Amino acid sequence: MAVTLSLTVNGKAVNATVDPRTLLVELLRNQLGLTGTHVGCDTGQCGACTVHVDGRAVKSCNLLAAQANGAVVVTIEGLAAADGTMHPMQAAFKECHGLQCGFCTTGMVMSAIDLVNRHPKASEATIREELEGNLCRCTGYHNIVKAVAQGAAAMAK
């Protein structure tokens, strides 16, 4: 049994055929080669697999690829401009050293952009609360919070 899907991934139309049980993250990583989206816990806890579906952050290890049929999906690979200029949030993570091993970073960036879209002037407390769905195994939260605040200011410009 195969399901045929049409969706938009990082601005490009994608047609794919998947088994019904294929997770969205499996489609992204294994079929589309977009390995920037990570699988940490595979149980919806850690947030490393966070992507945007129709503009909202979701955990792609918790959704079937079939559920994204017709949707607009953005992954970490879709953030930078065509000339390679980083998204302001990516630049802020780089400048603030908002990463250590880097495993959680792509999910952190995707969640951070969603939270800034909803709270453009988020306080430090709001940033910490809103990142509750993303775990950093290096416990490098302090610089991550600084990066999100700087990224928010840059996104407002």
Place this chain on the structure above:
Amino acid sequence: MAVEEYWAPATLSDALERLRGGDVTILAGGTDLMPQSHAGRVTLARGLLNVRRVPELRGIEAADGGVRIGALCTMSELMRDPLVREHFGILAEACDHFASDQLRNAATLGGNVCNASPAGDTLVPLLVLDAEAELASKPDGRVQFRRVPLSAFFSGPGRTARAPDELLCAIRLPRPPAGFVGRFYKAGLRPALDISAISIGIGGVPGGRALGQARVAYGAVAPVPMRARRTEQALEGAVLDAATVERVAAIARDEVRPIDDVRASAWYRRELVFNMTRRMLGDVAHA
């Protein structure tokens, strides 16, 4: 077993037809189904029925003086909806405690209700709000609806009054009485992404240091999320001085039926029920 069929029907009638055929797993947000099936705790049926396109399962609208909430409404939609926030604040409060933002964007109210976890975050506030489940089926070629009070909907962990050929279309909430106040409390080890050790919902109309028309519900302290009728009776007309609050909280501690599990012992759950009920009633009495 492999999933052999996948359907995403666009009408309620087609969805019910698939359900009537049997051996079907219903998929809504998938946030519980996916990890459960990957962990081997749930076996997906031969047919997977994605109900996302069924229009009758969508929207939040005023109905019968209260509100009709489509089963596909996500936690994020609920906690931002003006109607829910104004009249059913205890539900919005519980949604805010639900998992994390990424899961709130995908998880649906209908999924939380049909999973029927004793610890389901929205179930306690729904019980306090006298919710009804709106179920649809198509037994003889015609779509039929019935309503079941949520207090009679849960029959055990993961078990409900929904028949295999029925689909939960919506949750209906009657308008609470004038002056109604509701409060939700969830005890977990961390504020996010935790399954509650216990949860409490208390609602009623405060006045004269009493809580009129009191409704009290508990989660994760019995095989099903439960209304605490004896505790409610003890509250009716009682002036909430310190001794009365203590007495009512002790009745609640006796009324719940918790078990020992990985999240908490039965003893600890009873102590939480007593202490937090006492604190919440004290707050309500001074509201």
